[in-house]
Amino acid sequence: MNKHDPGSCDDERGNCKLCGHPFDPHLIIAYDVNDLTKGGEMRCQVPDCSCRQTLSFDLTDKEWVKKLNSLLKPPS
Ligand SMILES: [Zn+2]
Numbered sequence: 001m002n003k004h005d006p007g008s009c010d011d012e013r014g015n016c017k018l019c020g021h022p023f024d025p026h027l028i029i030a031y032d033v034n035d036l037t038k039g040g041e042m043r044c045q046v047p048d049c050s051c052r053q054t055l056s057f058d059l060t061d062k063e064w065v066k067k068l069n070s071l072l073k074p075p076s
């Protein structure tokens with residue numbers, strides 16, 4: 001069994017499962033940052049890439065939530 005969370009959008013190398021670009025330049029947008037259960041969407045920021053997918057956040061995955069929070073609220 002692969003222990004990597006199948007609900008996350010990046011593979012074990014940190015690349016997007018859809019377009020294969022590094023997950024890092026992907027932009028994650030929550031529909032409601034105060035209620036992540038509403039889900040959100042992710043877009044690739046690589047020029048000419050039309051990768052876009054809706055997300056349902058798996059809030060039971062603490063690592064993912066931590067990552068999500070850092071993506072949504074980057075330190076200023
Ligand atoms: Zn892409």
Ligand SMILES: [Zn+2]
Pocket residue numbers: 016017018019020021026043044051052
């Ligand atoms: Zn992508």
